[in-house]
Amino acid sequence: MYRESIKVLDCTIRDGGLVNKHKFTHEFVKRSYEGVSKAGVDYFEIGYINSPNLFSTSEYGPWKFCAQADIRKVTDGVPNGAKISVMADVGRVEMDAMPFAHESAFHMVRVASYIKGVDKAIALANRFHEMGYETCINLMALSRDQGPELDEAFAQVEKESQAKVIYLVDSFGSMYQEDIEKLVARARQHIKTKELGFHGHNNQQLAYSNTIEAIIHGVNYLDATIYGMGRAAGNCTLELLLGFLKNPKFDIRPVLDLIANDYLELRKTMEWGYIIPHMIAGQLNQHPQDALDLRKTDERDAYRAFYERLVSSGMD
Amino acid sequence: MYRESIKVLDCTIRDGGLVNKHKFTHEFVKRSYEGVSKAGVDYFEIGYINSPNLFSTSEYGPWKFCAQADIRKVTDGVPNGAKISVMADVGRVEMDAMPFAHESAFHMVRVASYIKGVDKAIALANRFHEMGYETCINLMALSRDQGPELDEAFAQVEKESQAKVIYLVDSFGSMYQEDIEKLVARARQHIKTKELGFHGHNNQQLAYSNTIEAIIHGVNYLDATIYGMGRAAGNCTLELLLGFLKNPKFDIRPVLDLIANDYLELRKTMEWGYIIPHMIAGQLNQHPQDALDLRKTDERDAYRAFYERLVSSGMD
Numbered sequence: 001m002y003r004e005s006i007k008v009l010d011c012t013i014r015d016g017g018l019v020n021k022h023k024f025t026h027e028f029v030k031r032s033y034e035g036v037s038k039a040g041v042d043y044f045e046i047g048y049i050n051s052p053n054l055f056s057t058s059e060y061g062p063w064k065f066c067a068q069a070d071i072r073k074v075t076d077g078v079p080n081g082a083k084i085s086v087m088a089d090v091g092r093v094e095m096d097a098m099p100f101a102h103e104s105a106f107h108m109v110r111v112a113s114y115i116k117g118v119d120k121a122i123a124l125a126n127r128f129h130e131m132g133y134e135t136c137i138n139l140m141a142l143s144r145d146q147g148p149e150l151d152e153a154f155a156q157v158e159k160e161s162q163a164k165v166i167y168l169v170d171s172f173g174s175m176y177q178e179d180i181e182k183l184v185a186r187a188r189q190h191i192k193t194k195e196l197g198f199h200g201h202n203n204q205q206l207a208y209s210n211t212i213e214a215i216i217h218g219v220n221y222l223d224a225t226i227y228g229m230g231r232a233a234g235n236c237t238l239e240l241l242l243g244f245l246k247n248p249k250f251d252i253r254p255v256l257d258l259i260a261n262d263y264l265e266l267r268k269t270m271e272w273g274y275i276i277p278h279m280i281a282g283q284l285n286q287h288p289q290d291a292l293d294l295r296k297t298d299e300r301d302a303y304r305a306f307y308e309r310l311v312s313s314g315m316d
Numbered sequence: 317m318y319r320e321s322i323k324v325l326d327c328t329i330r331d332g333g334l335v336n337k338h339k340f341t342h343e344f345v346k347r348s349y350e351g352v353s354k355a356g357v358d359y360f361e362i363g364y365i366n367s368p369n370l371f372s373t374s375e376y377g378p379w380k381f382c383a384q385a386d387i388r389k390v391t392d393g394v395p396n397g398a399k400i401s402v403m404a405d406v407g408r409v410e411m412d413a414m415p416f417a418h419e420s421a422f423h424m425v426r427v428a429s430y431i432k433g434v435d436k437a438i439a440l441a442n443r444f445h446e447m448g449y450e451t452c453i454n455l456m457a458l459s460r461d462q463g464p465e466l467d468e469a470f471a472q473v474e475k476e477s478q479a480k481v482i483y484l485v486d487s488f489g490s491m492y493q494e495d496i497e498k499l500v501a502r503a504r505q506h507i508k509t510k511e512l513g514f515h516g517h518n519n520q521q522l523a524y525s526n527t528i529e530a531i532i533h534g535v536n537y538l539d540a541t542i543y544g545m546g547r548a549a550g551n552c553t554l555e556l557l558l559g560f561l562k563n564p565k566f567d568i569r570p571v572l573d574l575i576a577n578d579y580l581e582l583r584k585t586m587e588w589g590y591i592i593p594h595m596i597a598g599q600l601n602q603h604p605q606d607a608l609d610l611r612k613t614d615e616r617d618a619y620r621a622f623y624e625r626l627v628s629s630g631m632d
Binding site for chain 1: 492493494520521522523525526528529553556559560572573575576589590592596617618619623624
């Protein structure tokens with residue numbers, strides 16, 4: 001597949017940081033940034049811009065806050081570096097502390113939002129837009145919010161937001177390729193002037209195939225992570241996606257090096273991937289938290305009991 | 317997805333046996349058979365029917381030969397057991413030693429064949445058909461044999477074979493969902509009176525999504541394995557497939573038990589799944605043997621060198 005308008009965003013450190021409270025060392029993040037940049041990836045999402053007044057900076061690592069100095073430590077001296085993206089949650093950003101884009105260490109802000117919070121997400125994204133940033137709105141958990149509220153949200157982001165890209169997010173890793181086709185078509189009924197993006201989760205080993213499906217239906221902004229690293233089952237793997245995209249600017253080899261040199265080792269102490277409780281949660285269209293909690297207990301592999309519990313809770 | 321004509325075949329022991337020379341104990345296979353049968357799966361492929369005169373019975377386990385007595389040890393006393401399938405390779409079966417179906421421990425024979433060997437495969441499958449067995453022909457490596465020989469093979473199996481099902485096999489795990497759609501349509505131009513089946517490999521995490529794609533386009537015979545166990549990257553996982561199929565006869569829970577009690581443990585000593593050299597081989601549409609060989613050496617994680625080598629070999 002070759003389409004010049006396709007942009008790839010690596011969100012390993014941001015989404016993967018949910019596994020280790022964003023405690024990656026600067027050296028680790030720099031190596032990832034260098035490799036991802038060499039691979040020709042367009043954006044590198046380095047973390048969240050949470051206010052340090054809201055979360056403990058000793059409990060969480062630097063990529064939960066993304067101080068300008070921390071980002072520059074990673075990006076300084078890297079030639080042809082990917083653009084830096086950060087994620088913003090409504091109500092957690094200290095706007096007064098944010099620099100204008102032309103003096104900032106990051107280029108793009110993605111505001112993550114459930115459908116019900118879309119008003120506030122639009123407002124926040126618009127503020128960043130006015131400060132000169134590229135902006136996106138990531139609409140989460142779309143496998144659950146399938147009622148008329150979804151059409152309203154699509155219409156509203158089209159009409160009221162200045163965002164460049166609206167991301168469709170399969171937060172629970174529960175969507176199938178037919179769902180993606182329908183979701184993109186539904187979004188396109190309302191969103192005519194913006195790009196669409198897709199962010200999948202791999203609970204059912206469908207993050208990559210769903211990303212391909214999104215591409216087929218005209219989605220141009222694609223999220224992926226190195227070796228699929230991300231919360232719970234993780235994400236579409238960057239190495240698979242780059243292998244699919246035939247644009248000669250992409251090169252899979254630096255990503256292979258990162259996996260061999262950094263991510264294989266990381267996987268020994270951090271858990272993500274095809275893990276049965278996450279598969280079950282995806283199949284049953286549930287939030288990953290129950291499965292994540294289970295994995296911390298002695299019942300981590302008591303699959304049948306977990307399945308029975310989730311099926312029952314779905315009937316409440 | 318609910319379609320009564322869909323049949324699921326578990327080939328864990330047969331395909332997974334390629335990882336351990338079919339050295340599963342009778343007790344292990346019996347537990348798998350019981351679980352798969354409880355799960356409502358239609359067929360249980362237990363191994364190959366190779367002649368013991370061609371391979372060493374000390375080097376290989378019982379499921380490379382599938383003696384009647386070995387099968388009965390597994391199936392005896394299991395209520396509502398799945399039908400037993402075996403795989404036959406052309407030139408490796410001692411036909412004189414084969415019982416008629418009505419006195420046999422297996423019900424179905426699947427003859428595996430590359431496109432170039434389809435004449436012999438048809439002849440072998442027809443002999444089993446005459447002996448009263450259900451028969452299938454599994455056409456392998458279809459991502460490579462895409463020329464006019466493929467149409468000829470489809471036309472020939474339709475015209476000359478008595479097989480009930482023609483399986484389309486993505487041996488290298490290199491096909492995408494669009495390839496599946498096209499392949500099924502192409503097969504259907506020729507194969508009008510038989511069922512189609514699909515057997516995928518998971519090199520690119522696409523075995524499950526490709527199986528869904530096959531279902532969407534009318535394929536009714538579906539291969540899967542417990543926890544995806546199979547050669548190299550393995551196969552479509554049975555637990556994912558059963559979660560997708562809404563026929564109430566299927567029950568995922570016995571499969572979850574098998575994974576928790578048997579297959580997690582097995583995975584500690586046997587390798588299959590999303591492993592980068594297998595991913596690379598799938599992406600480059602190559603036979604898995606090079607990657608399997610690499611994984612036995614000290615270079616097992618030298619991904620870049622392996623990638624470069626495979627890319628170069630493709631240019632010879």
